[in-house]
Amino acid sequence: MELLNETTQYVISGTATGAIYALIGLSFAIIFNSTGIINFAQGEFVMLGGVLTIVGINTLQLPTLAAVVFAVIGTTAVGLLFERLAIRPLKNATPLSLVIITIGASILIRGVVMLTFGKDTKVLPAFSGNTPIEVVGATLLPQHIWIFAVTLLVIVGSRLFFNHTITGKAMRACSFNRRAANLVGISVDRMVLLSFVISSGLGALAGVIIAPLTMTAYDVGVMLGLKGFCAAIMGGMGSGLGTVLGGLILGILESLGAGLISSGYKDAISFLILLLILFVRPQGLFKKGETERV
Amino acid sequence: MKKLLTSAFAGCCLLSLATAALAAAPIKIGALFSVTGPASFLGEPERNTAQMVVDEINKAGGVKGHKIELIAYDTTGDATKAVQLANRLIKDDHVVAIIGPSTTGDTMAIIPIVEKANIPLVSCAAGSKITDPVKKWVFKTAQNDGLAVARIYEQLKKEKKTKVALLTVSDAFGSSGREQLKAHAAQFGIEILSDDTYGPKDTDMTAQLTKIRGLKAQAVICWGTNPGPAVVARNAKQLGLTVPLYMSHGVSSKKFIDLAGEAAEGIRLPTGKVLVANLLPKNDKQKASLQAYIRDYQNHYHAEGDHFGGHAWDAINLIRHAIEKGADNPVAIRNQLEATRGFAGIGGIFSYSPADHAGLTKDAFVLVQVKGKGWTLVK
Numbered sequence: 001m002e003l004l005n006e007t008t009q010y011v012i013s014g015t016a017t018g019a020i021y022a023l024i025g026l027s028f029a030i031i032f033n034s035t036g037i038i039n040f041a042q043g044e045f046v047m048l049g050g051v052l053t054i055v056g057i058n059t060l061q062l063p064t065l066a067a068v069v070f071a072v073i074g075t076t077a078v079g080l081l082f083e084r085l086a087i088r089p090l091k092n093a094t095p096l097s098l099v100i101i102t103i104g105a106s107i108l109i110r111g112v113v114m115l116t117f118g119k120d121t122k123v124l125p126a127f128s129g130n131t132p133i134e135v136v137g138a139t140l141l142p143q144h145i146w147i148f149a150v151t152l153l154v155i156v157g158s159r160l161f162f163n164h165t166i167t168g169k170a171m172r173a174c175s176f177n178r179r180a181a182n183l184v185g186i187s188v189d190r191m192v193l194l195s196f197v198i199s200s201g202l203g204a205l206a207g208v209i210i211a212p213l214t215m216t217a218y219d220v221g222v223m224l225g226l227k228g229f230c231a232a233i234m235g236g237m238g239s240g241l242g243t244v245l246g247g248l249i250l251g252i253l254e255s256l257g258a259g260l261i262s263s264g265y266k267d268a269i270s271f272l273i274l275l276l277i278l279f280v281r282p283q284g285l286f287k288k289g290e291t292e293r294v
Numbered sequence: 295m296k297k298l299l300t301s302a303f304a305g306c307c308l309l310s311l312a313t314a315a316l317a318a319a320p321i322k323i324g325a326l327f328s329v330t331g332p333a334s335f336l337g338e339p340e341r342n343t344a345q346m347v348v349d350e351i352n353k354a355g356g357v358k359g360h361k362i363e364l365i366a367y368d369t370t371g372d373a374t375k376a377v378q379l380a381n382r383l384i385k386d387d388h389v390v391a392i393i394g395p396s397t398t399g400d401t402m403a404i405i406p407i408v409e410k411a412n413i414p415l416v417s418c419a420a421g422s423k424i425t426d427p428v429k430k431w432v433f434k435t436a437q438n439d440g441l442a443v444a445r446i447y448e449q450l451k452k453e454k455k456t457k458v459a460l461l462t463v464s465d466a467f468g469s470s471g472r473e474q475l476k477a478h479a480a481q482f483g484i485e486i487l488s489d490d491t492y493g494p495k496d497t498d499m500t501a502q503l504t505k506i507r508g509l510k511a512q513a514v515i516c517w518g519t520n521p522g523p524a525v526v527a528r529n530a531k532q533l534g535l536t537v538p539l540y541m542s543h544g545v546s547s548k549k550f551i552d553l554a555g556e557a558a559e560g561i562r563l564p565t566g567k568v569l570v571a572n573l574l575p576k577n578d579k580q581k582a583s584l585q586a587y588i589r590d591y592q593n594h595y596h597a598e599g600d601h602f603g604g605h606a607w608d609a610i611n612l613i614r615h616a617i618e619k620g621a622d623n624p625v626a627i628r629n630q631l632e633a634t635r636g637f638a639g640i641g642g643i644f645s646y647s648p649a650d651h652a653g654l655t656k657d658a659f660v661l662v663q664v665k666g667k668g669w670t671l672v673k
Contacts, residue, residue, distance in 0.1 A: 006504050009533070013500040119334050121521040123553055130556065132532045141532050213528075214497030215521050215553060219332075223495045258501035263490040264464060266501075 005137035010255045012135065016144045016213075018251020019151040023206040024228025025235060025243040026158065027199040032237050033175035034195035037098040041082065041106035043225020045200045048075040049207025050216030051113055054122045064127065072204045078109070079200025083193050106221070114218040124211040143212050150209050154202060155244055162240075171195060230274045236284015246285065320361035321622060323348075323613060324383035326394035326404070327418070327606070331371035332494070335520060335549075336396040339603030340418055341366055343587075344393060346594045347610045357617045364610075369395050373403035380404040384411045390624050393609035394418050396602075399466050405432055414628040416612060418605035420543075421470050425651035433631055433651045435608035435641050437566065437658045442543045443474040445564040445659040446515060447482035449672065455512035457485050461502055461526060463518035464491045471517035471542055487511050492522060500529045507535055519544040524553035531557040538562065543659065547600045551667055562672060564659040566601045566641050569669050579638040583607075587640055604640030611639060 024046055031039045052074045056067030086101050093101075127146050132139040162168040173181040174191045182188050206224075207216065214220070227250065234246025250270055257269040277285065325344050328337035348364040351357060365387050369376040376395050383389045384407070391414045395401050398421030405424070408415040408431050417424050420436040450458065460475055462468040468491065479486055487509045490502040503526070506514055514537055516526045523545045530539055539561050541550070546565035551558045567574060571584035587607050591599030599607075615637065616630035634653070637644040642658025661672040 002508050006508055009504040010501055013498060013504070017498050114330075119330070119338075120549065121524075121553055123555065130528075130531070132534060139533055210497070215524065217521070220495070220497070223493075224497075255498075255501045258492075259505050263492060263502045263505075266496070267493055 006259065007256070008136055009138035010259045011252055012138045012140050012144075014252035014255030015248060016140065016147055016251070017255065018231075018248035019147050020206055020210050020224070020247070021227045021231040021250050022244040022247025023151055023154060023202060024224060025231030025247045026154065027202040027206070028228055028232040029235065029237050029243050030158075030195050030199045030202070032232070034171055035087070035098070035192050037087075037095050037102065038229070039196075039199070040099065040102045040225065040229075041109060042199070042203055042228060043221030043223070044106045044109040045075050045079060045203030045221075046207035046210075046224050046228075047113065047216065047218065047221035048078060048109065049204030050124065050211035050220070051117055051122065051207075051218065052204070053208050053211060054124050054216065055117060057124070064125075068208050071208055072201055075204030075207075076197050076201045079196045079203075080193065082200075083196035087192070087196070088189065106225075110218055110221065117218065119218060121215050121217040123215050124208075126212040141213065143209070147209050147213075150205060151244075154205070155241075159240070167194070227270060230270050233274055233277055234285050236286065238284065242284055242286040249285075320356070320363040321617060322363045322365060322387060322389045323610070324380075324387060324389035324392040325364055325366040325606075326369050326376055326379055326383070326392060326396075326400065327366065328371035328396040328400065329368040331369075333371040333397045335547075336418070336602045336605075337368070337371070337394075339600055340394065340396055340606035341368075342595055343591065343599065343603035343606040344610050346590055347607060347614075349594075350590065351614060357614055358620075360617070360622070362614075362617075365389060369397075369400050371397055371400065373399050376400035377403050377407060380407045384408070384413055389413065390622070391416065391613050391627050393606060393613065397466065398424060398470065401432075401434075405429060408432065412628075413624050414613075414631060416609040416631070418602075418609055421466070422474070422652070423470075428649060428651050431628055433612070433646060433653070435612070435639070435644070435653075436605045437543070437641055437654050438474075438652055439470050439542075440474045440478065441654065441656045442564040442659055443471070443478050444482075444656045445661055446540050446562075447478055447484055448656075449562075449661055450484060450513055451482050456483055457487050457510060457512045459488045459490070459506040459509055459511035459514045460486055461490050461492065461499070461506065461514060461516045463494050463522050465494045465518075467519055467542075467544055468494075468517050471544075475515060475517065492518075492526075494518075494522060496522065497525060498529065499526050500533060503529050503533050503535060507533055511537055513538045513540055515540045515542075517542040517544065520547075520549055521553055524550060524558075527554040527557040527561060543601065546662075547602075548598060551664055558664045558667075560664065562661060562663045564661050565669075566604060566658060567660055568599065568601050568604050568640055570660060570662055570671055573669075573671050579643060580640070583638050583640060601640075608637075608639035608641050608644065612637060612644065 028042050049071050052071035053067045056062045056070040126143045128142040170186045171191045174188050178188050231247035231250050232243050235243030254266050254270055258266040327341040329341050348362050352361050367379040393416045396418055398419040401417040401419045401424050415432045417434040418436055420439055422438040422440055424434050462472040492499050516523050523541050541563040543565050567580055568584055574581050588599050616627045619630050621627040621630040632646050634646045642654040644653040646653045662669040663672050
C-alpha cells in the first residue's frame, strides 16, 4: 500500500513536470518544422515568461493576470525581434550556423536579463493558493492543476490551429516543402516569423505557469530548454501528440527513477533516453520511418 | 650593442623608479571572489564587505600610516579563471596577501600557486579540506561544514532523535556536507536511513521527499544553497511531511525565507551569529564586531549584511591585525596570522595555531529556527 501510494505520487509529480517539458518541446517543434533549425534560445523564452511576470507584479504593480499577459506579449516581442534581426537577414545560411546563432542569442538574452533584473532567484505567488489537494493517496498543488489545464488547452488549441485554419495549414505546408509552399503563394518568410512568435509565446506561457512552483532566475532556461528538447526528440520533432507524450514519459521516468532507483541519476536518465532515441529511433518514438522517394 | 646598452640602462632606470614608487605605495591586498556566476550569492556580499572595510580603514588614515589598496577580481566561480587571476595578483599586482576565493573549488585550485609564491591566502570558502591537512600559507575564515553538522547532531541527540534522512545537493557544497554528515553520524549515535541527492538546478524534489516520507525518519537534513532548499521546503509542505526539517548554513539569509515563504516556518538551521546578532546575550564576545558589521553594511549598501559577507570581513580584518602588529611583507603577515589568538570576528572567535589554520570551534554556530518570517534561537 505504502509503495502504491509512493508510486502514485511519483507519477503525479512526474506528469506535472512532464507537462512542462511537453509545452517546451512543442515550442521547439514549431520552429523546427517551419525553419529546420533547432532554436536553443527556447529555454530563454521560458525564463523570460517567468521573470517578466515577476517584474510586472513587483515593479509595474500589475495584477497577476495583467502581468501574465504582459510577460507573454513581452517574450513574444523578443521572439519576433530575434527572428527579424538574427534569423531573417541570413537568407542562405546553413541550419548549422543558424543553430549556433540561436545559442548566441540565448547567451545574450540570459546576460541582459541578469544585468537588468539581477541574479537573485525570484518567487511568483501561486495563482490560487498553496493548499495541497489529496488525490488517491498522493498530493498535488492547485498550481499543478493550472499546469495540466494550460497544457491541455495549448494541445487542443495547436491541434485546431494546425489542422483547421488556413494559416496553420500554410505553416505545415512550409514544413513539408518550402519551395512548393512558396510556389502556391504562401509567404514562407511570414510563416517563419509566425512560428517564432507562436513558439516564444508558448515558451513564455510555460515559464509563467511553472514559476510559482519552481521559482525563477536568469539561468533556469538552460536545463528546462534541454529537457524540452529531449521531449521534442522523443516525439520526432512533430508538433503533435508525439511530443506531448514524449514530455510526459520523460517527466514520469525521471520522477520514478529518482524515487525508486536513485535520485543521483535523475538527469542521467533523461539524457540517456535522449541518446538512446537519437541512436535507435532518430525519427522519434511514435513516427513510422519515412521513406524517401527518388 | 649600443642600442642594447641604452635599453638596459633605460630598463634599470624604470626598475628603480618602480621600486621607489612601491616604497611610497599603499599595502596591496588581493581579493578573489565569485561576484558573478553560480556562487555570486557568496562573492557579491564578500566583495562588497571587503571593499567597505578597506574604505573604512583608509578613511581612518590607514593601518600604521599605510593606506590599503584592495585589488579585487571576479573568478565567476570558475577554477581556471581563479588560477589565472591568482597569478595576476601575485606577478603583476605584487600583492602581499590574498583574501578569498569564495568557493572551495576555486580555493583548492589556487592553493598550489600561493604555496609556491609564498603569499598568505585567507580563504572565504567552507570546505574543510582547505586547511586539512594544514598548508603553510593557507588560512580560512568560513566555518568548516563539520562544525555545522556537529551543531545539528548535538541538538538531535539532546532531543533523543536518532534516525535521519539526508537530502543533499550534488555540487561541491552538498557533497562536502554529505561526507561530514556521514562521518559524524556514529559519534552522535545517529542512524542515516536514506541518503538522497538532487541536482543544483532541479525544480521538483517531491520524488525524493516521497521516498523519505515512507521511512520512519525522525528528522530530515537538507544540505544545499538557494534555491534548492526552498524548493525542498515547499515540496515537503505539499507532501505534508511532518518530521522536523533541518537545513544547512548555506541558506542562512533572509533570502531563503523569502523564497520558501510559508513553507519556511519551523525549519531549523545552524548559522553564524550574524543573523541573530541582536538576540545574543550582552556578554557574547562577538556581539560588538557583529553589530559594527551590520551597521556599516547598512550605511554603505542599504542592505542587510549577511553570514557570507562576514567571511570577507573576518579575512580582511585578520590581515589588518597582522599589519597592525608590524607585518608588511608576506612572510611576516603569515607568521602574524598564525599567531592570532581570540580574535572575535563575524564567523566566530578565531585562534590560529601551527596545527590549525581554520581557527574555530563549534561555538561558531548557533541553531536558529524560522518563526514568523524571522529567526529565533533554538535553546
